[in-house]
Every structure is written in structure tokens, then in C-alpha cells.
Amino acid sequence: MAEDKVILVGVDGSPESLGAVDWAVDRAAQDGSRVHVLCAYSLPSFTTASLDGGYAALDDSAIRAGAEAVVNEAVGRAQGRDVTVTSSLETGDPAGVLVDLSDAATMTVVGTRGGGGFADRLLGTVSSALPAHGRCPTVVVPRHTEGAAYTPVKRIVVGVDGSESAHKALQWAVSEAEVWGAELTAIAAVPMASGAGALAWLPAAVDREQVLADVRSGLDRTVSQALEGHSGVVVRRHALDGNAAELMAEFSTAVDLVVVGSRGRGGFTGLLLGSTSQGVLSHASCPVMVVPSRHKDDKRRSSRNIATPWGRA
Incomplete structure (x- = not known):
């Protein structure tokens, strides 16, 4: 396996993001890259105002449990393939987290857009923000509806x-x-x-x-x-x-x-x-x-020592 090649996949439980996982796993199988599945979610300090004018504290246990289920489903799709898959949960704006980690990834893969459930809360505009600001190539995978699959790429x-x-x-x-x-x-x-x-x-x-x-x-x-x-x-x-x-x-x-x-x-x-x-x-x-105009081979990027969920890069 090529330890220095990591394909980062942002997931949110939507069909689009699961399709991105499928594409990333097929791509990783071509050259021994590792796939790292990541679900990022924002955790506000309060929710909506209560009737008495106060604010209810937010218990993040349900949100985290949902995010964990999203990651587990995504990782499960890669089972049975000869590809190393790691995963992590991150708190923060999903687009911002993926942009930051793209500095250490070989490639980032996301679905076209969120589609309800966790999708609206977790991915949101990632598929438009990440290509504009990512520091490695971003692959945006549209939802597959009919016809032949997107892989293998011929x-x-x-x-x-x-x-x-x-x-x-x-x-x-x-x-x-x-x-x-x-x-x-x-x-x-x-x-x-x-x-x-x-x-x-x-x-x-x-x-x-x-x-x-x-x-x-x-x-x-x-x-x-x-x-x-x-x-x-x-x-x-x-x-x-x-x-x-x-x-x-x-x-x-x-x-x-x-x-x-x-x-x-x-x-x-x-x-x-x-x-x-x-x-x-x-x-x-x-x-x-x-x-992007700047990518992994640029000197300003290769000289950085970046802490990532999959180790240091």
C-alpha cells in the first residue's frame, strides 16, 4: 500500500456521499491508496430560544451518534475490497474541515450535494466550496441514477x-x-x-x-x-x-x-x-x-507538517 497516498472522502449519509465513497474506493484500488472517510459536523453552543427567553443547552450525544452511524455505513460499503479504509469524526464546518485536511491528502472526493437528514446539516455547500478552496484535486461525484456506473474510468x-x-x-x-x-x-x-x-x-x-x-x-x-x-x-x-x-x-x-x-x-x-x-x-x-492552481507538489505545501486523522503528513 502507498502510505503517502490518501483519498479523503467527506460523507453525510446522503446517497450522493455514499456514491462518492464507492468512487473513491474504486480509485484507491487502482494504485493502493488509502481511503479516509470523514464526517464533520458543527456543534453550536445553544439551540433555539425557549418560551421564557432562555436558551436550551445542546446535548451533542444524539448528533454524534448519528454521525458515527453515517461513518459506519460508509466504511461498510468498502468491506470486501482490497483497500485500506480509515475513518474519523471531526467537529467544525464540514467545508472548512475538508479544505484544511485537503492540504495533506492526495485527492478529496465528495458527492454533488446533501440530500436531507444529516446531509443538509453536515455537507451543505461542500461540493461547491471545496473545489474552489481545496489544496488538492477535488472529485465531485453526481448521484448515479441510471445507465453504466462511473467506474471503471475508461x-x-x-x-x-x-x-x-x-x-x-x-x-x-x-x-x-x-x-x-x-x-x-x-x-x-x-x-x-x-x-x-x-x-x-x-x-x-x-x-x-x-x-x-x-x-x-x-x-x-x-x-x-x-x-x-x-x-x-x-x-x-x-x-x-x-x-x-x-x-x-x-x-x-x-x-x-x-x-x-x-x-x-x-x-x-x-x-x-x-x-x-x-x-x-x-x-x-x-x-x-x-x-487547484496549488497542489500537493508545490514547495509551500510539501514543507508543512500537518496533523491529520490518519497520521502526520
Whole structure:
């Protein structure tokens, strides 16, 4: 087992979070990572005001017992698999706890949203807050309703726009393709057509086919750099006219994992990414991995000694 590889999963008892556990366990089985299941809950000092104007002290025993049941159910789903699973309960804002611990995790996995019961109290907006602030890649798994399962991951698509954020997303996509033995497609989108977000400022005389050819050339160079040391991975490349978020959401109906950067700045980035990751998260039909600009390999992170529920990292 790779002791330094920990996939952190936030659970709340909702079907979405249990689906995240399933995905994380399948992913961990590919490279020997450990799965750490975590349920975090906030514990206020008082509840609602009583009729006489006083406040009733909150007994957290029932809340903790419920959280323990959530964790036990999640851990039980991994039984029978050749994967090491650890777990813990944490008090605090779930999004904040997961963001803090993401600094020591290899990957964080959550469900799309809470769905009642403990879900509303424990996860809440985690699936939107964590991708924006997490310090390792976050995989957001939508609730599975019909059709084939999300694993094994056989097809991956990644959005590339020339920014540093997108370059890191591409590197992770290449690594994931290698881990899963998956096909990888890199997409660079240029919104030249009419409509919101289009490059309306382009002169009519501009050869749009040449623009796409130039973008494709840049995509080829970026992909070639990312493939260094990964000779077994083949990457298809496409430069397309269209809105990046819409194109990635469309591709999500035909692939098993979409990979995007958390934000973009520089190059074509402001035009192509912008709110792409948020748009993809809102509309994707398959799991989405959001790769932050800073991640585990950054020097500022690797030098830290972080106390975690699974040991020190």
C-alpha cells in the first residue's frame, strides 16, 4: 500500500456521499491508496430560544451518534475490497474541515450535494466550496441514477487553455489516464461564434480556421510537455469553436471523468476558463475533478507538517 497516498472522502449519509465513497474506493484500488472517510459536523453552543427567553443547552450525544452511524455505513460499503479504509469524526464546518485536511491528502472526493437528514446539516455547500478552496484535486461525484456506473474510468476529457491552472489539470488528467488505463482527450475551446462569451471583438477578416489551427498547435505543445515520462498514455487533441463549459458538459455525457482547472488567468484563459469549472460542476453528467492552481507538489505545501486523522503528513 502507498502510505503517502490518501483519498479523503467527506460523507453525510446522503446517497450522493455514499456514491462518492464507492468512487473513491474504486480509485484507491487502482494504485493502493488509502481511503479516509470523514464526517464533520458543527456543534453550536445553544439551540433555539425557549418560551421564557432562555436558551436550551445542546446535548451533542444524539448528533454524534448519528454521525458515527453515517461513518459506519460508509466504511461498510468498502468491506470486501482490497483497500485500506480509515475513518474519523471531526467537529467544525464540514467545508472548512475538508479544505484544511485537503492540504495533506492526495485527492478529496465528495458527492454533488446533501440530500436531507444529516446531509443538509453536515455537507451543505461542500461540493461547491471545496473545489474552489481545496489544496488538492477535488472529485465531485453526481448521484448515479441510471445507465453504466462511473467506474471503471475508461474515458477522460480535460479542458486546456494555455494557463498554468489548465496545465496542472492536464498533468493530473495524464496521471489519471495512466492509473486507470483510460483514453484521454484534451479539449481547447475558442468561443468565436455569436452569443455570450464570444470573441465579438475579432475583426471579420480574421481567418477563424487559422485561429483554431494556432490553438491546436499550442495544445499539441502543451500536451507533449505533459506526456514527458508517461509514454504509455495517448492523448487525442481537439481545438473547437464554442463555449468551454458547455462543450465540457456535453462531453461529460460520453466520458467517465472530466478534469478542469480551478480557475484561469493569462493567455486565452480569461476567455476560455473563467467560470468554466463552476459551469461544468453545475451541468456535468459524470464525476468532475477540479485541480487547484496549488497542489500537493508545490514547495509551500510539501514543507508543512500537518496533523491529520490518519497520521502526520
